[in-house]
Amino acid sequence: MDIETKKTILAVITLKPGLVAGGGAPIFIASSREEQEKIAFYLSRIMDAMVHDLDNGVMIVVGH
Amino acid sequence: MVYHTSIIGGLIAGVLARIIMLRLDYRQYPTYPHDVITHMALGAIASVIGAVFVPALMLKEYTAVTFLAVAAEQFRNVRNMERETLTKLEENEIVPRGIDYVEGIARTFEARNYLTIFTALLVSGCILWLGWLYAIAVFVLILIIVCYLKTGMVVGDIAEVVLEPLYFEGPFLKISDIYLMNVGYPPDREKILAEGMGVLIKPKDDNGRAILHNFGQRQAIVHTAAALLGTKREVGEPEFTPLARKNIDTGEIGLFILPLEKDFESLRKVIERTPVLESASRKPLDSKAGRIAAD
Numbered sequence: 122m123d124i125e126t127k128k129t130i131l132a133v134i135t136l137k138p139g140l141v142a143g144g145g146a147p148i149f150i151a152s153s154r155e156e157q158e159k160i161a162f163y164l165s166r167i168m169d170a171m172v173h174d175l176d177n178g179v180m181i182v183v184g185h
Numbered sequence: 186m187v188y189h190t191s192i193i194g195g196l197i198a199g200v201l202a203r204i205i206m207l208r209l210d211y212r213q214y215p216t217y218p219h220d221v222i223t224h225m226a227l228g229a230i231a232s233v234i235g236a237v238f239v240p241a242l243m244l245k246e247y248t249a250v251t252f253l254a255v256a257a258e259q260f261r262n263v264r265n266m267e268r269e270t271l272t273k274l275e276e277n278e279i280v281p282r283g284i285d286y287v288e289g290i291a292r293t294f295e296a297r298n299y300l301t302i303f304t305a306l307l308v309s310g311c312i313l314w315l316g317w318l319y320a321i322a323v324f325v326l327i328l329i330i331v332c333y334l335k336t337g338m339v340v341g342d343i344a345e346v347v348l349e350p351l352y353f354e355g356p357f358l359k360i361s362d363i364y365l366m367n368v369g370y371p372p373d374r375e376k377i378l379a380e381g382m383g384v385l386i387k388p389k390d391d392n393g394r395a396i397l398h399n400f401g402q403r404q405a406i407v408h409t410a411a412a413l414l415g416t417k418r419e420v421g422e423p424e425f426t427p428l429a430r431k432n433i434d435t436g437e438i439g440l441f442i443l444p445l446e447k448d449f450e451s452l453r454k455v456i457e458r459t460p461v462l463e464s465a466s467r468k469p470l471d472s473k474a475g476r477i478a479a480d
Contacts (some may be wrong), residue, residue, distance in 0.1 A: 155379050163369050169421030172369030174356035185423045 129184050131168050133139045136178040146181075187313065188240040192233075194317070195309025198324050199232025200225070206297045215388040224294070227263055231256065231298045235305025239313055256302065264295035279418050280427060285401025292333075292463065302330055306336030329348070338466070340406060341357060341457030343393035344386045344438075350450050351441060353385040361385055363432045363439035364374045373424045380417070382447055386429075386438040386456060391479045392470050394436035399465035403429035403438060408465035409459045415453055 134157050138150050138160045149164075151157035160171045161180045170184040207224055234256045241249030268291040275281045304327050311320035340346075349361050353374055359363045360383040368374050370410070388394040388405070396402055407427045418425045427442035442453070469475030 150189075158370060165370070166421070167422075171369040171423040172373075174369035176355045 128185070131170050131184050132161075132179050132182040134162050134164070134180045140177060140179050152180070187438040188243070189379045189420040191240055191312040193235045194312045194320060195236025195239075195305040196232045198230070198308035199235055200229055200307030200321075202324075202328065202331065203228030203232070203301045204298065206331065207298065210395065215358060222426060225379060227260075228301050229297060231260070231301040231420035232305040236309040238306050239310040243313070253302075254281060259296040260295050263298060264291045267291040267294045278408075279420070280406045280408050280416055283401045283404030285399070285462050286405040286408065288459075289405075289462045303327075304331075316341060338461040340386070340459045341463060343390075343396055343461060344388045346418075346453045346456050347385050347387065348453075349382050349383050349439070351378060353378070358441065360439035361432065361437070361442060363430050365428050365430055365439065365441050366426075370423060370424070377425070377441075377443060379445060381441060381443045382441050382449065382452060384449070384456065388436055388438075391475065392468050395467040395469050396461055396465050397436065397438050398431065398465070399462070400466035402462050403431075405462055405465075406438075406440065406456055406459045407442070409440055410440070410452060410455050413455045414442065414448070416426070417445065419444040 130144070132149060134149045134151055135139050135141050136151055136154065136157055138148070141148050143159055149160050151160055153172050157178075157180055161182060163171070164170070164182045165172045168182060168184060170182045174180050175181065207221065207228075220320045226283075235253055236252070246374065268287060270284070271287040271290060272284075275287065295402065304324070307327065308320050308324050349358050350367075351358060353359070353368075355368050356369055356374075358368050358374075358377060368377065386397060388397050407429050411427050416425065418427065423447055425443040427440070429438050429440045431438055440456070442452070470479060
């Protein structure tokens with residue numbers, strides 16, 4: 122069950138820079154939804170991680 | 186001379202029993218050729234210990250009993266060996282078996298060696314006192330009991346499996362109100378909807394609910410399903426991980442898998458025939474308090 126405790130946010134990809142601040146993960150600012158999805162997908166494949174959508178214009182890449 | 190025949194008879198009976206028990210193992214654990222040899226060798230040792238027990242007592246060699254203690258130690262090692270091997274292999278499993286399943290398999294291997302000793306002991310004793318015919322009858326009887334014992338309960342006994350559509354609520358993958366996971370990348374969502382399969386495992390009673398509550402049991406179901414139907418889960422792509430999550434209100438389990446073979450009947454059979462793990466087995470309905478809570 123220790124899978125649950127090992128999750129970390131590896132990157133944040135946002136359309137609205139005002140919604141994210143600080144934190145440990147690098148923030149990528151995208152200009153369109155398509156670009157955001159593309160960056161998120163690339164990052165997830167590079168990091169062997171998974172894309173999650175916070176449904177407010179912010180996507181995060183989480184390592185499981 | 187009589188002792189010799191009884192020892193040899195016991196040995197043969199024990200080894201035969203072990204072979205039959207190994208044959209019935211296939212679903213639990215793919216026994217590799219070398220593993221078969223290991224278990225046959227250990228089975229033969231167990232049989233000898235069982236077979237010499239009665240003759241040793243007849244010859245008043247009571248110290249022979251201490252051999253049983255040595256044997257018990259030996260077979261505990263068998264359990265450790267199986268556990269260690271399987272736990273190491275777990276690291277490279279795309280869909281792991283889960284600790285409970287591994288423990289269950291290891292325990293089975295230990296117990297089967299004791300059954301081998303027991304078979305050899307009874308058969309050699311029967312040869313000494315009652316003769317060959319009775320010994321054969323006892324052997325057959327033991328085999329029937331062993332086969333009956335090892336069948337155990339399967340998930341199909343405690344729950345029914347029904348097909349249920351997967352759907353997305355925003356980025357959330359859900360099945361019948363059960364939250365499974367957040368999928369952020371739209372093409373992955375489309376792939377899951379097009380190729381994924383969802384089933385609902387509905388417990389038949391409170392006992393079934395308690396068993397399915399166990400995470401190890403659910404992992405065992407997921408592992409068997411992925412092993413037999415295939416999975417599109419790949420290293421570094423966690424989106425397509427098969428999952429089994431519980432509806433916290435009803436105790437139903439929603440199972441999601443992205444299989445290589447999309448076939449509901451097959452998936453249903455696989456789930457129904459997954460063994461109920463010993464460590465997951467709970468029977469709240471057998472207690473008074475549990476029955477009061479049930480109604």
